[in-house]
Amino acid sequence: MNPMKNVPKVQMTSPILSGILYAAIWLSIGALILSALLRWGSMHENALPAYSLIVHGLAALAGGFIAGKRSGQRGWYYGCLLGFAYGIIVLLISFLANNSGMSGRTLIMLGETLLAGGIGGMFGVNAKRN
Numbered sequence: 001m002n003p004m005k006n007v008p009k010v011q012m013t014s015p016i017l018s019g020i021l022y023a024a025i026w027l028s029i030g031a032l033i034l035s036a037l038l039r040w041g042s043m044h045e046n047a048l049p050a051y052s053l054i055v056h057g058l059a060a061l062a063g064g065f066i067a068g069k070r071s072g073q074r075g076w077y078y079g080c081l082l083g084f085a086y087g088i089i090v091l092l093i094s095f096l097a098n099n100s101g102m103s104g105r106t107l108i109m110l111g112e113t114l115l116a117g118g119i120g121g122m123f124g125v126n127a128k129r130n
Contacts, residue, residue, distance in 0.1 A: 064120025079121015
């Protein structure tokens, strides 16, 4: 008798929430990689802001891909919505943790996540479901 047979599957119906979850997973992986490179690699602390923008872009791209795939239609819309929500969440956490305000770098990050989420959503909506 298989004990996994009676376990109910959990499925998120909102494409934005599932995209945020996947974006958070990618952000966590990227943060761990950056931390390892900072600690054991030759990366210097002054290069961290540029690499963190790359990590945020990749996280928004992955989240937008999932949001577009889950929505099945209007991938750019759901991807951009995901990118905007992701950027606002990161800015809110940054403000609450470091008491940092808006600057040119935060606006660049918000625009980058919006664009990367939209591109990911366009690719996601065109990905075939198996």
